Amino acid sequence: MTSSPAIAVDRLVKVYKDVTAVDAISFSLAAGSCTALLGGNGAGKTTTIASIMGLVEPTSGQVSVLGAEMPRHRHRVLHRMNFESPYVDIPMRLTVWQNLNVFGMLYGVADVPGRIMKLAEELDLTDLLERPTGKLSSGQKTRVSLAKSLINSPEVLLLDEPTASLDPDTADWIRSWLERYREARGATVLLASHNMGEVERLCDRVIMMKQGKIVDDDTPDRLIARYGRSTLEEVFLDIARGRGEAKQAAQ
């Protein structure tokens, strides 16, 4: 017996005027998995993630999250998912505590102060709680955004560059924390990142996109082996520069 996927994308197409941002892609993510969505600028990652979050209505095809069709039935599941993205900010005039309090209430968290204190402790935010978010360093803001994305203990977590602007030590610490969270919660994580080391460490699957299409989809190890490379970054460059097709054709 197989459990239903946490995220299912079926022949998703999104066209903006004359531009096909996403071109008939399909994939499904098993519950509890961690998958990276990789590709250069304009590959269609953001549109794919926005479709999964219900922010974009597909031109055709279907997206479902935890069994709910997006965006039509998004309100059935939005309280069970969350995200972190550089495309949005949290209000800068509010203190960290105020921001987390507002989002805790929005997501229907039962004990908001308790949850804030727990996250603050785990993400080392306790001393920052009373400070305006706009006065924090970019690394501290990233941690606050991460805390916001975890306020409702989401079953589905979408992360866009989660460790951008963090120093290597803090970034490593955040990755460890995300690994523990995913294991403990059994959460499904979809990650967009340009940090290939991060992807290799966190993800058990990589979906490579280019010009709106999926050009490869496998585990990091198998991709590295198939392209005859030693790192995922080299595989990424092969695909981005068009050497991937030639290499696969030769094989």
Add this chain to the structure above:
Amino acid sequence: MSVQSPEYIAFSPRRVAAIVLRHWYVIRSSWPRILDLMYWPMVQMLTWGFIQLYVAQHSNFFAQAAGTFVAAVIMWDILFRGQLGFSISFLEELYSRNMGNLMMSPLRPLEFVVALMIMSMIRLAIGTIPVTLLAIVFFGFNLWAMGLALALFILNLFLTGWAVGLVVAGLLLRNGLGAENLAWGIMFLLMPLTCIYYPVEVLPEWLRLFAWMLPPTYVFEGMRALLIDKVFRPDLMLQAFAINVVLFGASVVVFLQLLRSARRHGTLLQGGD
């Protein structure tokens, strides 16, 4: 990690409260913002109040209709700032690039709209209540003495302000901050037609038809009837309310259509120009 996901709730007063709280945090953190809410209503009321005093010294009619200009300018502020308070709270989300967070949260459009309505009332109360007290001190005009009539005037003006605010919010979602100027200026389009400071009869006959399509026209006529003729006109209030119900319903439909269009065009994440 034994954390349970929160339950799905169709309409949540707590989510409404979260949005109200978010904007309340912003207002209370900045005294210039609070001052700004009071500044223009106060300047307008004092200016028109002194004009009224001057005109009343030279006209028997205006001497008898004491307070009409002051009442009109306060009522106009209720209409204008009712819409502006709604739109500014919405704009705050775009300025702070927070709209994406809200649109991806469980917050439903209706809850968002209700929260913005509450915020427009709070903003208006902060700005207007001190001004009404100043009107008593400077001109001996007590707006609150209108009693029930005042409540009906305010209800109708709020409904119109919110209806316009909703359409502006939809346009902002669909077109981003490129539509920002509408939020500040759209209500002035109604200003000459709603006959704030003069009766409808002043307008050319062909224009009166359009004036009577706007609920605030009934409110300002009703206000003059009360202050000049000392007669409360419930018929005018009922007509204003009936048009407002249609107007508000239409604006909800337009807002939802624009929201859907924003989803189709992928503008919910951007929010910029």
